[in-house]
Each structure stands twice: as structure tokens, then as C-alpha cells.
Ligand SMILES: CC(C)[C@H](C(=O)O)[C@@H](O)C(=O)O
């Protein structure tokens with residue numbers, strides 16, 4: 001199996017390196033056969049090839065069985081003609097990665113780190129399903145001419161239907177509740193969104209559908225995060241709400257995500273950015289990368305045993321108090337990873 | 346002076362009635378001369394006149410010196426051809442109420458009610474300045490045809506410039522920092538937004554400008570709300586972020602807002618909705634309405650003494666432990682108001 005490795009910028013290369021060490025150990029223990037194929041993307045690709053998504057990178061991703069990406073961007077490229085992030089957006093679009101999945105759970109090791117009161121966050125366990133290739137991110141016209149700018153938010157029923165089905169399918173494996181988030185009291189696209197949500201709900205009679213306006217969802221995420229099971233929403237709202245939700249567990253350093261297409265390779269990446277301010281210091285938390293790898297093992301390759309082994313090792317290392325700085329500890333990135341590898345058996 | 350009174354739906358009429366009792370008392374104490382002119386809007390207007398913003402209502406608002414609105418909407422009108430909220434949107438547009446101002450402060454009486462840890466919220470004191478008549482709320486085309494829907498986000502430089510100037514002017518009276526929120530790594534309108542922010546910053550050399558991406562702002566509002574002074578953003582982001590921010594003080598029942606045009610009457614309203622589930626029970630918190638009235642006294646009429654008197658009375662009533670249910674107390678809406686009026690001298 002071929003894995004495209006996109007280390008990217010900032011802390012990207014260091015957390016990717018540590019993540020792959022963990023995967024190496026799993027390969028050994030479980031006799032796996034993953035080959036790693038590194039490609040440049042984002043700022044690194046701008047520096048090396050003059051564009052954030054070089055052809056070889058896209059071609060390599062297309063022919064891979066799964067893609068691991070670490071992080072992209074940084075102030076260094078603020079004045080570049082194309083931003084590093086464009087590489088990620090172009091990759092999502094080219095591979096039709098329409099379904100972005102971000103699980104949020106509050107671990108008992110870290111609940112005290114949440115900015116929210118412990119009583120509010122304990123038991124939070126939900127998944128944000130974000131539509132990733134439509135909406136205002138890609139609609140045309142998008143232009144800035146003289147003193148007027150325009151962006152266009154477009155959704156076709158089919159695009160909404162497939163992300164809804166994804167959300168309902170996930171809910172079926174969980175607590176069977178979907179919260180569809182829109183702004184149907186204002187937007188035409190949200191009216192269509194809500195209509196299709198109702199239609200798809202009929203295909204999943206065992207799953208409960210509720211609607212929530214985006215402004216209200218932004219409040220409930222903070223006041224009662226435990227009410228959610230699966231949240232499904234369009235691209236822009238998903239960007240905002242999934243980042244808002246990501247602060248609930250107390251550190252962004254813990255959170256992975258998956259992006260799926262209908263039949264091509266999936267992409268797995270931490271939800272945090274490239275954190276250029278702490279790059280190269282061996283203090284970043286590699287867990288978001290490690291969990292991105294276990295998500296890949298499960299969702300692309302059904303290797304649940306290997307994933308369980310890695311996750312159990314992470315848990316036990318954290319339980320020993322070996323944690324990185326973002327979690328209030330002192331372990332270096334490499335120390336933490338080393339401890340995880342030692343635990344894996 | 347003529348005040349247009351739009352009580353609206355749900356708890357709207359009861360909190361408006363209580364708010365006006367407080368204003369009556371202030372009129373008596375400070376020899377003010379406000380005449381109240383009630384008009385229907387929203388669901389009540391649909392029921393009575395078949396449209397959420399009847400002509401008389403709009404005409405009455407236009408010729409007023411200020412407008413007080415309580416709350417709009419409810420499930421009763423879910424299947425109405427025009428939604429109650431359209432009345433509010435049409436009113437904002439017709440009166441060119443482009444600047445929505447939402448102050449968020451954490452009071453020492455209520456900090457413990459915040460869903461966030463007290464240590465994180467204590468000292469929070471910022472203002473969200475939301476552009477209210479542009480962006481995706483009003484851009485054309487906006488249509489839902491068969492299986493495709495489109496919304497359009499448009500901004501002209503002039504629209505951005507006037508809201509920026511408003512934000513910088515407010516910052517000048519405060520801690521002199523403006524955080525402009527956009528999504529300039531994706532949207533054309535955000536690129537224009539950021540450019541105009543930079544331009545306007547040159548007119549206010551004593552005020553610091555910083556930019557923040559909307560997804561990041563959604564996180565920082567929760568993890569470090571005390572870093573903000575004035576947040577300025579476009580209509581849709583402002584809707585989401587201001588509602589998110591509104592949970593910080595622990596109850597929506599406390600929060601007022603003002604919407605200003607360039608030279609017409611301003612509109613003052615609580616930021617919460619019509620809460621149909623508790624309507625008619627005399628348990629809603631009237632404070633958001635009372636504070637909307639004190640905002641009106643200050644911002645439309647420079648009647649700071651009267652506003653101070655009302656706010657001091659509210660403080661002292663709360664300090665006595667007379668608080669409504671949302672704040673953990675047992676006082677009825679009318680009891681709370683009565684206590685405030687007794688305190689006013
Ligand atoms: C980098 C940026 C374009 C991207 C987005 O807005 O989708 C990021 O914020 C994300 O959520 O993955």
C-alpha cells in the first residue's frame with residue numbers, strides 16, 4: 001500500500017517524522033506493508049517549485065492508497081502570489097474530498113484543560129461532518145475588481161445529498177442523531193440544504209434529524225456540547241464551527257481529521273495549523289498526527305487492531321504523566337513519541 | 346421625542362412592557378419627554394396584516410427619533426410564505442442600519458454563570474461591530490431553482506470603509522485596539538475587507554489594527570476572550586461570532602445591541618430571540634431590554650445620567666440577590682422590574 005506523505009510547513013515536518021516512527025513500529029508489530037512517498041505542498045512547494053500544489057504532488061496523491069498531511073502555511077508566504085493554503089484547497093477539489101470528518105471527544109486525561117467548565121464538557125463525544133468541496137469556497141464568480149468584491153455560494157442538491165448520507169451513515173454507527181446546521185432563515189442555499197436533509201432523513205428512519213441555525217449552533221457548542229452526536233454542515237459554517245468545537249477538548253494538539261471522496265484515496269491531517277512560532281523546537285504535540293494515522297488505519301485500511309494498539313499506547317503514556325507542553329507537561333515531541341513506541345506491543 | 350415601539354413576538358411584548366415601565370420612571374425622575382408609538386412587526390404583523398413589515402410600521406420607524414425592538418419569530422410561522430425574521434432584515438435594509446454594536450462584558454455578579462472557566466472570562470470587555478446591511482444577507486442573485494441554490498456575497502469598498510471607521514471610532518474611546526475578522530485566505534470579499542481595514546487604520550494612528558481569520562477568531566473568543574477590545578467583521582461572520590460571544594457572560598438575558606445608520610434613527614434590541622417556550626410565564630429576564638433602553642438613552646439622546654440611574658438600580662437589585670431564573674434566581678420578570686423601579690431615585 002502506498003501512502004503519500006505531505007509534511008508541509010512549520011511544525012509539519014517534525015510531527016510527520018514522529019508520526020511515521022509510530023507507524024513504522026506498527027508495521028513491524030502487525031506485519032503491514034506501507035510504502036511512504038513524500039511530496040512537497042504548501043509553502044515548501046512554493047519555495048521549491050513555485051506553486052503550492054506541484055503536478056508531481058497531485059499525481060502522487062492520486063495514485064496513492066491514502067494521504068497523510070501534517071500542516072500548511074506561515075507568515076513567510078504572506079506576500080506570495082499564491083498562498084500555501086491554495087495548495088490544500090486545490091488538492092481537496094482535485095481529489096473531490098467532499099467529506100471532512102472531525103471527531104471531538106473529551107478525554108478524561110485532559111478534561112481539566114478545557115477552557116469550558118469540566119461539568120459542561122465531560123462526556124462530549126461528537127463528530128463534525130463538513131462539506132469540503134462546495135459552497136462559497138469554490139463558487140464562481142469570485143472576484144475583486146477595483147472597489148467591489150464578490151464571492152458566490154452555490155450548492156447542488158446532489159452535493160448536499162452525498163454529504164447528508166455520509167453524516168447519517170456515521171450517525172447510524174453512533175448515537176443515531178444528526179444535527180444539520182444552516183441559516184435557512186436567510187440563505188437560499190440553506191433552504192435547499194434543509195430540504196435535502198429532510199429527504200435523506202427518510203432513508204434513515206432509525207436516525208433522528210434536527211435542524212439548528214448556525215448562530216444558535218455556535219452558542220450550543222459552548223453551553224451544551226454533550227447534546228451533539230453528528231453535526232453536518234456546509235463548507236464555510238463547517239470551517240468556523242469545527243474550529244470552535246476544537247477548543248473544547250483543551251488542546252488542538254489532540255485532534256485529527258479525515259477527508260473522504262466517493263472512491264479515491266482519503267486524506268488524513270491534524271486540524272491545527274503549522275504553528276510557525278514553535279516550529280523546530282521539538283515541543284509540538286505529535287498526537288494529532290498520530291491520531292490522524294490511526295484514523296487512516298481504521299477508515300482506509302480497516303486495521304483496527306493496529307490502531308487500537310497505537311491509541312492504547314498513547315493513553316498509557318499520558319496516564320503516566322508524559323505529556324507535551326500544550327497539555328501542561330514537559331515532554332519533548334520526540335520523547336513523547338519514543339514513550340509511545342516503547343509501550344506498543 | 347418619538348420612540349417607535351416594536352414589541353414583536355414570544356417574550357417580546359412582556360419584556361417590552363417591563364422595559365417601558367423602567368423608562369417611564371426615568372422620564373418622571375429626569376423630566377424626559379418620550380412618546381411611545383407601538384407598531385406590529387414579525388409574526389404579530391403577519392397575523393394582523395399579512396406581512397412581517399407593514400408599511401405603517403416602516404413609516405413609523407422612519408419618522409421616529411429611535412426604535413426599540415424586543416424580539417421576533419417563533420415556530421408558529423415556520424410555514425408562513427414570509428418568515429417573521431424577514432421583517433427585521435427588511436427594516437435594517439430600509440433604514441440602512443449598517444452598524445450593529447454588541448458590547449460583551451462579564452459582570453462580577455454573573456461571572457460564575459459563564460460556561461467558561463471564571464479565570465478565563467473575568468475581565469472580558471469587548472464590543473462586536475457587525476456590518477449589518479451587506480454581504481451574503483442581501484447580495485443578488487439569491488435563488489433556489491429546482492436542484493441548485495445560489496447566494497451572493499458582495500461588498501463595496503465604501504460599505505467596508507464606513508463600518509471600519511465606526512469600529513475605529515469606538516476603539517478610540519476604549520482600549521484602542523481593533524481586531525478585523527475575515528477569511529482572506531479564501532474569499533475575495535475578505536481580501537477587499539482586509540485592504541480597506543489597512544487603509545482606514547492610517548486615519549487612526551492611535552489605534553492598533555490586527556487581523557484574524559474567522560475560524561481562528563471562533564477559537565480565541567473561547568480560549569482568551571480578554572484579548573479583544575473591538576472586533577469588526579462582515580454580516581454573516583458577525584452573526585455567528587456575536588452569538589458565540591454572547592454566551593460568555595453566562596446569560597443571553599443580559600445583552601443589548603444597537604444598530605446605527607449614517608443619519609437616521611437607531612434601533613435598539615436584545616440580542617436574544619423570542620423564546621416562545623417561556624413566553625407568557627413572567628419568567629424572562631427583562632435586563633437585555635432594559636439595557637437596550639439605556640443604550641438608547643446614551644447613544645441616541647446622550648442622556649447619560651438617566652442611563653446611569655437605571656443601570657445602578659439594576660446592579661443594586663442584582664447585588665441583593667433579586668435575579669431571574671436564567672441567572673439562577675427566582676424573581677419573576679415583573680418582580681425584578683418592580684425592584685429596579687423602587688431603587689431608582
Ligand atoms: C487553510 C484553510 C484554507 C482551511 C479552510 O478554511 O478550509 C483550514 O482552515 C481548514 O479548516 O482546513
Ligand SMILES: CC(C)[C@H](C(=O)O)[C@@H](O)C(=O)O
Nearest residue numbers: 185186215430431433434584
Ligand atoms: C433573525 C436573523 C435573521 C438575525 C440575523 O441573522 O441577522 C438574527 O440572528 C440576528 O443576529 O439579529
